[in-house]
Amino acid sequence: MTTTLDETSGGAAPPNGGPKPITVGSRNNYVQLGVYVFIFVPFAALIAAVPLAWGWGLTWTDVILAVVMFEITGHGVTIGYHRFFTHGSFKAKRPLKIALAVAGSMAVQGPPIIWVADHRRHHAYSDKEGDPHSPWLFGTGPVAIAKGFWHSHMGWLFDRDITNKERFAPDLMADKDIVKVNDLFAVWTAVTFLLPAVAGGLITWSWWGALTAFFWAGLVRVAILHHVTWSTNSICHMIGDRPFVSRDRAANVWPLAILSFGESWHNLHHADPTCARHGVKRGQIDTSARMIWLFEKFGWVHSVRWPTPQRLAKISAGQEA
Template structure:
């Protein structure tokens, strides 16, 4: 699931390129060709990416210092949980299951609200996010996949390097995914274009909200700053790494009870289910990408599917693609 880089009814372009001749699923991916010369725009991209990736992580160190001094307030944790849930569901229900894969159709206010909530996760503008994820599905774990952990082969050193690449390294490659090819439906949607343009402002908002709430609740700048730290930066860092873990760990560790396309190694990884709002049932998702539910077996928690069900009952989403028993059985390995 990406960073920086009307619901769609397509998972990806209908004619993804086949793997290069001779690609066996274990060898390193062929080189991409000579790297483009680094101009001012390239340097700016890397700098901004580094700030977005590193700053929340640095906040974790500050949290350790604050905990050592017992400077943490209950309101900070409540705010962090609330914003984590809102922005996380914006990504999983809005960006992913709705806009990327067309698992349901939402009324206009809900579609916009989910796109705004997902944008406040600091994972990039909505159109770039969707385009990158559709490209991932078109070329899963083969040349063309922007964040496959198998990019450097399946030997131990390649796997370790690939794990780092899939988790965060790919963000620094500036391997742009053309939105006109992978997300033309969103480019044609005036509302979604407006949300995408507002991404920088929404990044400011996602930090200003906890700061302002902390000030109102505690009445001091200390409360405002600790709320910004916990409910702003630490919350963003946690959601980042959970999202990136679906890219990395959920293609290397876990179970594969369902059949996927050749070379696709997506797995189900239960420890991440709750934190990822059900996204870590990744094997089923790759076996049936348009399904609105990813956790289809007994005991598989899928909060995102529960939210979609609630929205359906309220009449705010429709044409939901719930998995039938026959459809699930047909995809069993």
């Protein structure tokens, strides 16, 4: 069976033999409990972070470890999960492919195959019925918009419906490396919290240093990254600039550009989903694209889909790319 990437929807084209259902079954109680734990435990740490930072337990060691882990796991999502695995913006050599899958898993946003299936479904039905996290599914009144924001930001994560992986991610399900990383998601989740704790303990040579690093570079870092990613789903489909023509309401929100590693240049992304660079205009910071550029220089990736003046002119003019 051959699977191709649809450049318009950014998703995997359904295999021959007719379309398969969008969702299949629902999460069992244990998986649903895991979703609640991985969302609310880091979120509780984020709420506690402000008063705790005022007079307890935040050191430069914690800050440095948190920033390093934020960069690694955040780019694992934006470069790996999103631009590579979901949209095929470039081709990567096997060691980098596996490293990106592991780094993305350590962001604790779900295993790679599930994440990719959900996101390809989002592009296939963006801001229409079938989109798992559009803010525009309930109407345009004040109450509907508030409900839509909650749903698109994090409410959709509590839905039990499972996106059909066979329809939206058959290429990843056929990749033995990615299946192995996917099956070890619990391991990568443990590593993402234990690694900064071990590093903090060794650097400070104390259990207290391990505890504070676990809190700041583990729990708080994961919670912040969660909300940055979710803000792309919610805020970037509600407000912002739309210099390019897309089939939905995706927009650019510049204040999120640095924390999202360039993902908040969301209008270009939805106008041209397979493009490796999202911030294409002068001054638009896109660290994910810069890292892909470096990977290309080192020979770790190839066939990068960089933006061209001709392609940008087409989507600026409202023509189909």
